[in-house]
Amino acid sequence: MKVIAGTWFICSSNFPMWLKGDKQSPTFTYTPLAEKPGVLLDEVKYQKKGKEKVIAGYDYPDDSKSQGFIWRGKGILGLLKSKWQIRLMDPEGQWAVIYFSKTLVTPAGVDIISRTPQPAPELIEIIKTQMATDSVLKPHLSSLQNLP
DSSP: OTTEEEEEEEEEEEEEHHHHSSSSEEEEEEEETTTSSOOEEEEEEEETTTEEEEEEEEEEEOOSSSSSSEEEEEEGGGEEEEEEEEEOOOTTTEEEEEEOOOOOSSOOOOEEEEEESOOOOOHHHHHHHHHHTTTTTTTGGGGEEEEE
């Protein structure tokens, strides 16, 4: 849990929300909640028309999946939930690949996330090579796009 805590930059994705082009510089920030062990505050931040937008929710452990979580929106978004999982992670905790399941309003997909906004292109290729060996991630490789 500690390894995922902190801020991550979305470097590559096949999630339509990031590929439309109207939302820039997306990040995820995961903060462990002391009052709820195992639960993370999950804040998705991005720029739209020069203003910062935030989508907040909570990640609860999904006992049915290794390193899996169930996201539940905060406030009005509490009606929404989605499942996601850390499929690959750098041993030093500098990058990860997350897979998110299909919901009523979003397709299944993949994000490559990093502690730095622009990891070296060689690193992205190494990550993609590792993704090709994962049966869940491999089908998403062809639709993955690097974010600016």
